[in-house]
Amino acid sequence: SEKRIVEIRIIAYGEQQMLLIARDITRVRQLEGMRKDFVANVSHELKTPLTVLQGYLEVMQSMADEDDPNQRALSLMQQQASRMKSMVEQLLVLSRIEDSAEINLEKVVDMQKMFAILRSEADALARDEYEISFELDPQLNIHGDELQLRSACSNLISNAIRYTEPGGKIHIGWQRVATGARFSVTDSGIGIAQQHVARLTERFYRVDNARSRQTGGSGLGLAIVKHALNHHHSELLINSIPGKGSTFSFIIPQHLVV
Numbered sequence: 001s002e003k004r005i006v007e008i009r010i011i012a013y014g015e016q017q018m019l020l021i022a023r024d025i026t027r028v029r030q031l032e033g034m035r036k037d038f039v040a041n042v043s044h045e046l047k048t049p050l051t052v053l054q055g056y057l058e059v060m061q062s063m064a065d066e067d068d069p070n071q072r073a074l075s076l077m078q079q080q081a082s083r084m085k086s087m088v089e090q091l092l093v094l095s096r097i098e099d100s101a102e103i104n105l106e107k108v109v110d111m112q113k114m115f116a117i118l119r120s121e122a123d124a125l126a127r128d129e130y131e132i133s134f135e136l137d138p139q140l141n142i143h144g145d146e147l148q149l150r151s152a153c154s155n156l157i158s159n160a161i162r163y164t165e166p167g168g169k170i171h172i173g174w175q176r177v178a179t180g181a182r183f184s185v186t187d188s189g190i191g192i193a194q195q196h197v198a199r200l201t202e203r204f205y206r207v208d209n210a211r212s213r214q215t216g217g218s219g220l221g222l223a224i225v226k227h228a229l230n231h232h233h234s235e236l237l238i239n240s241i242p243g244k245g246s247t248f249s250f251i252i253p254q255h256l257v258v
């Protein structure tokens with residue numbers, strides 16, 4: 001009657017035997033689906049009231065005098081409302097990326113266009129306060145989902161800027177390597193202690209330091225990156241030295257490189 005989902009694991013067992021383990025995961029999948037729908041719905045529903053709040057706060061702020069004692073409170077509320085809005089938006093992006101189980105990898109990404117967009121985003125975020133260098137192999141073409149790939153790259157770029165003090169250096173590049181196409185962002189920023197590295201792509205995981213608190217991020221950026229890369233048969237590599245800087249990179253495998 002009802003369709004069941006069964007997970008089968010085959011484990012080599014001794015020289016000539018194998019062990020087959022079958023597990024009914026129908027219920028697990030159902031609950032997972034409910035959780036995802038719930039998150040997506042809540043985020044969607046929160047967007048409208050937040051937009052209304054933001055709008056009125058803006059009006060109130062523009063009507064208050066410079067020396068109005070409420071001015072500071074209004075601007076704090078506005079900051080926090082916009083922070084909440086961007087978290088809600090990130091949650092929506094994450095649930096969409098998590099959901100798209102099968103993405104179309106047939107299309108060839110317009111690398112020049114994607115790179116131009118990443119470049120202008122980086123320049124806008126850096127506001128001339130950083131030394132940024134860019135590098136794109138002009139012969140590089142890959143199969144993939146342009147939006148998801150761009151979202152992965154732009155999350156890594158904005159992190160590099162946010163976790164580097166002004167005056168620092170950032171290098172952004174796409175190059176061909178023996179195993180495929182490599183994207184990397186290297187910063188001369190605060191770095192990450194080794195014990196945190198393995199957990200960075202978990203939802204809401206943030207290294208508890210002054211900078212993380214102050215940057216006002218959502219803690220969802222790297223979770224989004226991880227899912228986008230999964231869909232491209234790739235994974236995030238993190239190399240970091242506390243106090244010196246970090247390199248976040250990934251390699252799109254050869255079979256997706258044109």
Ligand code: ADP
Nearest residue numbers: 159160163191206207212217218219220221222
């Ligand atoms: P957030 O919105 O907090 O930046 P992310 O998922 O993008 O969330 O990143 C998770 C955590 O990883 C950050 O809070 C920060 O502590 C750490 N992090 C990410 N990128 C860098 C980087 N380039 N340098 C140092 N720390 C980083």
